[in-house]
């Protein structure tokens with residue numbers, strides 16, 4: 001075991017200003033959705049270049065509610081990638097729909113537009129691409145397919161806060177975008193998420209469904225000046241609203257996000273140049289279109305033919321050297337629930353399975369020092385060269 005402090009896969013950057021702002025909310029007498037959340041939503045809209053952004057308790061809740069708000073009926077098929085966190089597919093199931101997987105492009109590990117087209121049936125109503133690791137999916141091609149077949153696109157942007165595609169910020173264009181503010185993400189609120197919707201009716205439905213189907217926000221009903229106490233329940237909604245405590249964290253995270261993402265991108269560039277032309281790994285960032293990554297994760301595909309260890313043995317060896325790493329992701333179609341409920345089987349999505357067996361994410365977070373990264377680079381090289 002090395003004498004060095006553990007270098008985790010990720011750690012959020014929370015400064016003293018954020019902590020004191022959270023304390024202010026705690027002392028204010030209003031903890032749940034209120035003025036601070038309204039401000040966070042406005043700040044998010046300004047940053048993303050969107051007219052309306054609505055916060056939620058999580059990215060998962062955001063995807064679920066976005067599916068409902070855009071009017072996709074239960075039992076509809078929604079095409080997504082099997083190479084994502086299970087939240088993406090679970091949200092489809094929670095909305096009563098059927099997750100239909102389409103294989104990935106091995107160059108980016110993002111959903112393959114060609115594979116999407118092969119999965120379209122008369123029941124298909126939407127596509128949920130995931131911008132894996134913060135490298136945008138092939139957005140133009142996904143939207144072209146959506147237009148041809150009259151499908152909605154709900155982008156799972158959990159990894160992509162601050163990323164852009166062809167010089168346009170993710171969240172500023174397209175149909176629907178959903179972000180996550182889980183602590184591993186580019187900005188965090190502890191737990192939380194947000195959704196960008198562009199149609200006013202869908203925004204109204206989303207706002208109502210986010211809070212029990214009540215037609216007036218709790219903040220509107222209690223705020224001192226304009227509060228009206230009466231309300232109606234127009235549908236059986238959920239309880240997916242963000243608290244002002246979380247929003248206070250988010251407001252400060254947002255102020256620092258460009259700085260944090262620049263550091264993430266610099267670390268990605270350092271990893272990439274350290275591992276350039278090294279035949280023991282492949283770095284899956286070979287998109288053919290122009291993009292700016294968010295720098296959410298640094299995944300590599302290990303070349304098992306040229307290494308004595310399995311991917312999991314590499315993770316254990318890194319851990320022994322006090323380095324955290326993770327296999328993101330195990331393809332969803334292999335999990336028991338998805339096999340048993342939807343009839344998926346091993347070999348259904350060879351590219352996702354190949355990536356699932358070989359992928360490994362190395363530590364990456366804004367406060368990581370060059371020295372810590374050099375330690376990871378040297379350890380990783382030594383383990384794979386053994």
Ligand SMILES: Cc1ncc(COP(=O)(O)O)c(C=O)c1O
Pocket residue numbers: 057058059060061084085087088130156158159179180181182191192193
């Ligand atoms: C790709 C992807 N989609 C969705 C989610 C769900 O986000 P949350 O954890 O905020 O519910 C995550 C979070 O880990 C994710 O990585």
